Amino acid sequence: MSLSNLLTLKPWRIYTSVGLSGACVMIFELTGARMIGPYFGTSIYVWTNVIGVILASLSLGYYIGGHKADEQDAHHLLASCLGATGLSVLLCLVIHDIVLRNLAHLVYDPRLGGLCASLILFALPSIFFGSISPIATRLMLKSLDETGKVTGKIGAISTIGSLIGTFVGGFILIPYLGVQQVMLSVGVVMLLLSAIFSMQHFLKYAGLGIIIVALYCIFPKGARGERFSTLYNDVLIYETTDELGDSIRIMQVNNHIGSAQYLHSDDLVYPYLRQFRIDQQLVPNFTNTLTIGGAACSYPRELLMQYDDVLVDVIEIDGELTEIAHKHFDLPYSSRLNTYIQDGRYYVQHSKKTYDVIYIDAFNDLRSIPFQLTTQEFFKDVGRVLNPNGAVIINALSSLDDDKTDMIQALLNSIKTAFPYVKVLRVEPTLPIDALQSLCIIAMRQPIELTNKQNEEQEINLSGKSLILSDDYAPVERLVQKGG
Secondary structure (H helix, E strand, O other), rough: OOHHHHOOOOOHHHHHHHHHHHHHHHHHHHHHHHHHHHOOOOOHHHHHHHHHHHHHHHHHHHHHHHHHHHHOOOOHHHHHHHHHHHHHHHHHHHHHHHHHHHHHHHHHHHHHHHHHHHHHHHHHHHHHHHHHHHHHHHHHOOHHHHHHEEEEEEHHHHHHHHHHHHHHHHHHHHHHHHHHHHHHHHHHHHHHHOOOHHHHHHHHHHHHHHHHHHHHHHHHOOOEEEEOOOOEEEEEEEEEEEOOOOOOEEEOOOOEEEEEEEOOOOOOOOOOHHHHHHHHHOOOOOOEEEEOOOOOOOOHHHHHOOOOOOOOEEOOOHHHHHHHHHHHHOOOOOEEEEEEOOOOOHHHHHHOEEEEEEEEOOOOOOOOOHHHHHHHHHHHHHHHHHHEEEEEEEEEEEEEEEEEEEHHHHHHHHHHHOOOEEEEOOOOOOOOOOOEEEEEEEEOOOOOOOOHHHHHHHOOOOOOOOOOOOOOOOOOOHHHHHHO
């Protein structure tokens, strides 16, 4: 680039491109993790893969961008880089569904699946994102005496942009626009930035961008139904039939089915929820209940329908799920129903209420309970809000193979630090031992009276050879993964 062109280049153009690129890369990262969530969950493994791949790709982009800036006309190079970034983001949007669906079928391990997905979808855009700052630094650098000042200013503007992008993306864009609309917007913004430096380059990349967007509009969307993006989850509502041919409505939360409801019956779809009906056997004539983990609120709805005097409190961290439950799953508005939009751990720590029965049915993904709801400290808080003769009923998932029970045994060990009496029931006793299955855990301060049939067919005894989960050390994801 000639000195005369450099002197006439307005600094605001460079600062704008660097600041907006910094914002877009953070929005891209947040959106990317939400994009993978419906297929591989939202565990720490998924976030680690997304962050790790993007950081590695940004580093490669810094290196490539710095070398190219010294070898080529930085002015046109930056225009090309901005345009290529936009195109690669749009390409990610177009192919993500087919890539993730195929990977989810081929790779069961969320660690490997999340890594492969992140490499395929996010590596190339992140390399282009990373190359922007060193090229912009080369454009602003007029003499070696200004190296530190220019580098510091570019770095500061990029970081400020990233900070703004983090909060705007997390608090506004993703909750209100949804993942795909946000990804589309990031791609378009990056394409438009190229016009600041070269209209010729912009027109070339915009033409390709239009083709990619057209493909996105033409490609059939993988999921049928109504989709919602909330602060916490990607939610899909759709209708299908069960194995007996009965029509049901499903709430899919990220990569697992969170709730289901019959369309022509008031019965509960899932056996583990029907197992919750043991509540009346354990605590006759209970009147105050707490459910931690609402989703579509299937069992709270059952309580409201079956009893005229039972008070139902529901804790659901994702308030939009409760609104979906009212709209799509016939959860009634009732003076006996109180919903609290907060974390279950926080609620039991601060609640002044006490309950006869506490139901815990909260999952991060297909098998993983949020770690803060598994520790000995949590169950001591639960015990504080449980009436002396009350019962805690927990839904858990596990295989019963000896080498796959570390998580369920650790959970039981933690519960036993707060409750002297704990029993485990197989919800579906006919399932093979090695099958992933629902287990109903009951915890009380007094002896638990089961029927002869429950003792003979459902109750199981586990060795307890595992650790006790604590706030300091609760490796839930590792234990779940070890369980297959």
